[in-house]
Amino acid sequence: MMISIVGLGLIGGSFAKDLRKAGLADGLLGVETSPEHARRALELQLVDRIVPLFEAMRESDVLLLATPVDAIEAILPVILETVRPDQTVIDMGSAKLRIVETVRGHANRARYVAAHPMAGTENAGPDAALEDLFRGKTVLLCDLDASAPDACKTALEIFHAVGMKFEFMTADQHDRHAAYVSHLSHVAAYALSLAVQTEEKAGYAVPRLAGGGFASTVRLAKSSPEMWVPIFRHNREQVLHSIEAFSECLQVFKTCLEAEDYRRLDTLIREANQIRDLL
């Protein structure tokens, strides 16, 4: 099949590498609005050609949308206007509800599959593309009852080809889940980075003199605003909900320390330790 990838950053570029390796695609086309990213994608041989969106739509069996979620929201309805019954459109955005709402009831809604491959790094752009980024990870497929069976089958085939496991849920469930296990981690890392940088400027903390623990906890703070501001906007309510829950847990820690209640602090840490069993 002929596959077009719209957006050749970390996710789109990594898909290009693995799809090529899997031998699933007869050809790989790329759509990329950044001239610099387009040039790098060709240099890295991520795709065979860079083409305009309308050409990708004409020539492809499958379109994979791997842009920031605001761009997905903008182009998906346009794509569905002219999509053919033999074509499948799959978006890979990190927030799902607003996107599926945008095309709910659209005449060609059934050609579209809402997906979120739960994999990534803190880096962006074609140079961040990694082989095997998705292997062994899970793709969350949302609202599949609104997608045509053959479109679902194509999506499963593609995610299977890059080594992913499947889970099925509604877009609503997805967004609440993703707020906690992905979006909140980013908020926490951004806030940690800002707090430590303020101390660093005051001369009291030296991030480069940290052990691996700090680097691990703050890693996601390197993630780009181009990707993350739209995700926070799309999933605003659930992210706010998760920040509140997180702030409350922090407050409990603070109260324990203020009251010097080390027995309760011990209990809290033991509860927190149980994340071992859930990962």
Place this chain on the structure above:
Amino acid sequence: MMISIVGLGLIGGSFAKDLRKAGLADGLLGVETSPEHARRALELQLVDRIVPLFEAMRESDVLLLATPVDAIEAILPVILETVRPDQTVIDMGSAKLRIVETVRGHANRARYVAAHPMAGTENAGPDAALEDLFRGKTVLLCDLDASAPDACKTALEIFHAVGMKFEFMTADQHDRHAAYVSHLSHVAAYALSLAVQTEEKAGYAVPRLAGGGFASTVRLAKSSPEMWVPIFRHNREQVLHSIEAFSECLQVFKTCLEAEDYRRLDTLIREANQIRDLL
């Protein structure tokens, strides 16, 4: 030289491995109050023998204290009571001020060197000991003007043997720095774990369906209360200070989302991104 390691967990056990590899020690003795850890340390050949503390004190040139900080606080004054002028005692606790205060003005204070090797993992016990855990990492050496020059030299020799870089600061500076680049990361990870587990119990979040980002951010939440409650107790004020600063940064994020001020959110994320240049 003959080296005794008091506490054969992650840090003590990893030191044992690297000191043996470096060929610096003529013999390695272990002091370990947990019979199970003592048995495992011998099975893993971390040390030659397990001995009582008084025997370690009699037979060693150097004592490395690698227990939780509350145990260091308890045994360091006892050790200094009987330390000989040819012996060096080095503690490797993650909070320093309370420990150095405990022995400030002690007749044998000069035989003691306060150190914090900034390396570790979320695991505990002799089985968590890792070769090369310290290589390329930094050891923070505190209040060295209170230690005898030959004791400082011995400490530098030992940390150099396991591949560490040196930084020098006061215990006071250390504790404020460590609150931000180490202790706060643990609080954030514990709070993230608790928030996500509450959602998991409510049926809305599935941690095993997370990508690598969540695993990275929450990793430190697996760290044991035996080690961390004493650190939080020792560095209570600075940790409280850091939690407050962190909570304020979180609040700014929350305010941006509530007000839908995405331009400011973009600016905040760009500031947070600058941690790249500081690591």
